[in-house]
Amino acid sequence: xxxxxxxxxxxxxxxxxxxxxxxxxxxxxxxxxxxxxxxxxxxxxxxxxxxxxxxxxxxxxxxxxxxxxxxxxxxxxxxxxxxxxxxxxxxxxxxxxxxxxxxxxxxxxxxxxxxxxxxxxxxxxxxxxxxxxxxxxxxxxxxxxxxxxxxxxxxxxxxxxxxxxxxxxxxxxxxxxxxxxxxxxxxxxxxxxxxxxxxxxxxxxxxxxxxxxxxxxxxxxxxxxxxxxxxxxxxxxxxxxxxxxxxxxxxxxxxxxxxxxxxxxxxxxxxxxxxxxxxxxxxxxxxxxxxxxxxxxxxxxxxxxxxxxxxxxxxxxxxxxxxxxxxxxxxxxxxxxxxxxxxxxxxxxxxxxxxxxxxxxxxxxxxxxxxxxxxxxxxxxxxxxxxx
Amino acid sequence: xxxxxxxxxxxxxxxxxxxxxxxxxxxxxxxxxxxxxxxxxxxxxxxxxxxxxxxxxxxxxxxxxxxxxxxxxxxxxxxxxxxxxxxxxxxxxxxxxxxxxxxxxxxxxxxxxxxxxxxxxxxxxxxxxxxxxxxxxxxxxxxxxxxxxxxxxxxxxxxxxxxxxxxxxxxxxxxxxxxxxxxxxxxxxxxxxxxxxxxxxxxxxxxxxxxxxxxxxxxxxxxxxxxxxxxxxxxxxxxxxxxxxxxxxxxxxxxxxxxxxxxxxxxxxxxxxxxxxxxxxxxxxxxxxxxxxxxxxx
Numbered sequence: 001x002x003x004x005x006x007x008x009x010x011x012x013x014x015x016x017x018x019x020x021x022x023x024x025x026x027x028x029x030x031x032x033x034x035x036x037x038x039x040x041x042x043x044x045x046x047x048x049x050x051x052x053x054x055x056x057x058x059x060x061x062x063x064x065x066x067x068x069x070x071x072x073x074x075x076x077x078x079x080x081x082x083x084x085x086x087x088x089x090x091x092x093x094x095x096x097x098x099x100x101x102x103x104x105x106x107x108x109x110x111x112x113x114x115x116x117x118x119x120x121x122x123x124x125x126x127x128x129x130x131x132x133x134x135x136x137x138x139x140x141x142x143x144x145x146x147x148x149x150x151x152x153x154x155x156x157x158x159x160x161x162x163x164x165x166x167x168x169x170x171x172x173x174x175x176x177x178x179x180x181x182x183x184x185x186x187x188x189x190x191x192x193x194x195x196x197x198x199x200x201x202x203x204x205x206x207x208x209x210x211x212x213x214x215x216x217x218x219x220x221x222x223x224x225x226x227x228x229x230x231x232x233x234x235x236x237x238x239x240x241x242x243x244x245x246x247x248x249x250x251x252x253x254x255x256x257x258x259x260x261x262x263x264x265x266x267x268x269x270x271x272x273x274x275x276x277x278x279x280x281x282x283x284x285x286x287x288x289x290x291x292x293x294x295x296x297x298x299x300x301x302x303x304x305x306x307x308x309x310x311x312x313x314x315x316x317x318x319x320x321x322x323x324x325x326x327x328x329x330x331x332x333x334x335x336x337x338x339x340x341x342x343x344x345x346x347x348x349x350x351x352x353x354x355x356x357x358x359x360x361x362x363x364x365x366x367x368x369x370x371x372x373x374x375x376x377x378x379x380x381x382x383x384x385x386x387x388x
Numbered sequence: 389x390x391x392x393x394x395x396x397x398x399x400x401x402x403x404x405x406x407x408x409x410x411x412x413x414x415x416x417x418x419x420x421x422x423x424x425x426x427x428x429x430x431x432x433x434x435x436x437x438x439x440x441x442x443x444x445x446x447x448x449x450x451x452x453x454x455x456x457x458x459x460x461x462x463x464x465x466x467x468x469x470x471x472x473x474x475x476x477x478x479x480x481x482x483x484x485x486x487x488x489x490x491x492x493x494x495x496x497x498x499x500x501x502x503x504x505x506x507x508x509x510x511x512x513x514x515x516x517x518x519x520x521x522x523x524x525x526x527x528x529x530x531x532x533x534x535x536x537x538x539x540x541x542x543x544x545x546x547x548x549x550x551x552x553x554x555x556x557x558x559x560x561x562x563x564x565x566x567x568x569x570x571x572x573x574x575x576x577x578x579x580x581x582x583x584x585x586x587x588x589x590x591x592x593x594x595x596x597x598x599x600x601x602x603x604x605x606x607x608x609x610x611x612x613x614x615x616x617x618x619x620x621x622x623x624x625x626x627x628x629x630x631x632x633x634x635x636x637x638x639x640x641x642x643x644x645x646x647x648x649x650x651x652x653x654x655x656x657x658x659x660x661x662x663x664x665x666x667x668x669x670x671x672x673x674x675x676x677x678x679x680x681x682x683x684x685x686x
């Protein structure tokens with residue numbers, strides 16, 4: 001790309017020199033894509049240089065990892081109880097796979113281990129000529145319930161419906177999705193809003209508008225911030241998954257993993273929609289002090305799904321509605337996927353609705369943005385901002 | 389060549405520009421003068437496509453200007469603006485890249501311009517940390533960094549110290565000498581007078597006068613002459629077709645300001661004066677820009 005520019009540049013310089021702008025260097029116009037990308041890169045670089053951003057991201061990542069590790073430690077099945085086994089009893093005990101076994105030769109040795117607390121219980125062959133499976137459990141002063149249960153025979157069990165994950169876990173996952181969505185959307189949404197007003201307040205926007213199209217400018221800002229937000233989400237998702245894998249919560253990971261992936265996908269598009277709204281509403285005011293009040297309606301849109309998912313994560317009807325409304329779908333649909341209550345096509349339909357909504361919002365947002373950028377002073381009324 | 393044709397703009401019920409037409413020729417430094425609120429900034433914004441006109445067109449070499457032509461303009465908006473938290477050089481490179489320069493060309497132009505404008509030692513400073521004068525220089529660099537083919541500068545000299553004014557005047561003159569049409573507005577009529585080839589005067593959204601500076605001065609000049617002689621010059625009042633405006637006689641000699649009905653009458657004054665003794669000055673008094681401005685705008 002760069003070489004091509006240089007070449008065409010020098011050729012047209014010669015052509016041009018013969019016209020009238022003697023000695024002037026002529027440069028090839030950037031494509032819309034290049035303009036958008038340049039704007040996006042500036043947004044990203046500025047963000048990466050901001051200490052406030054780096055610190056808040058670090059804290060968010062730390063919290064995510066910490067919650068997984070703490071959850072892992074708390075929820076981890078404590079190390080398997082140790083039992084001492086003697087002779088044939090070993091076979092019986094190993095079948096349950098519920099214990100660490102220590103084989104000893106005699107019952108006396110096993111009892112010694114029980115007494116000094118090395119093992120919870122000892123399992124020895126039953127006295128007399130019973131079947132191979134007959135064993136005697138020896139414990140110190142209380143019946144070892146876990147050992148007894150594991151060695152008992154349970155009747156066969158058939159569940160008519162698949163059990164839901166337990167309520168506590170559902171609540172945690174709901175808070176996790178809700179919080180990450182809220183934090184990321186608010187962080188990057190406010191960032192894009194401030195960046196829009198900064199350009200307006202410092203009037204640099206006039207130079208930008210005379211250089212690239214307003215849409216390219218808006219697209220670049222939305223793209224740059226969306227990449228950052230999405231990057232943060234992916235980083236959190238990876239760290240959480242890694243944390244689960246490392247702390248031995250593979251079962252949980254298998255349950256939550258698909259939901260995390262869908263969350264990332266929905267967030268990618270959902271955030272573009274929010275970013276366009278943040279940019280458009282921010283462009284209607286001219287001072288940083290007014291950004292908060294101008295973007296307040298968008299903030300409400302971001303907070304509603306958070307509260308809904310926390311209060312109604314056990315209400316299938318509310319979740320179903322949430323999973324189709326573009327603003328709450330990034331939280332609602334992954335939640336339903338986690339709960340296994342969504343049919344395979346539902347995320348796709350919801351995603352299509354989200355995409356359509358994003359497209360419409362971008363068009364409206366671009367119009368508001370273009371109509372408001374040069375209007376300094378008082379807040380631009382929405383009706384005027386929307387007019388063609 | 390930049391042609392502004394029949395531009396009309398209205399904000400609500402307020403008519404801001406009415407049928408504004410003028411030309412900025414290749415290599416012509418064109419001064420754009422008018423009182424506050426006369427419509428200079430609006431006109432420039434329309435030329436740059438930052439605002440759209442209600443009617444009228446902007447032509448480049450006869451063809452309507454397109455969005456992609458506009459990046460060939462160097463623009464300095466009236467209200468200065470650069471990113472306060474970006475470094476000077478970085479910002480210039482960014483703007484150059486947005487205009488389509490390669491990273492290499494962007495860096496080269498930035499380095500050159502900062503050098504010329506005396507900002508090299510501030511190139512890594514944040515814009516917000518610069519003095520106002522230096523911010524102004526950075527702003528000028530921002531308008532020039534992409535090798536523009538047309539310059540449209542709104543008040544490029546305001547806020548500059550006299551040295552910086554000279555530097556900027558030099559840079560602009562060089563651009564014009566290279567063949568670029570240069571349009572700049574200014575309240576400092578003395579600078580406009582020194583610098584511009586052509587003049588466009590706007591008042592209340594209408595073009596009041598335009599043309600080459602010297603042509604305008606001729607057009608608006610009265611047939612007024614001034615002569616300095618060594619001796620008494622009161623004899624002039626007896627010549628035909630002459631009306632004395634002012635006559636003084638001091639140790640240095642006589643000084644007369646007079647109006648002549650015809651060129652021949654004024655020449656006769658000169659001939660007679662030489663015949664009577666040394667003449668140290670004789671000139672056709674032409675109006676200053678300020679007086680033309682006052683005349684056409686009122």
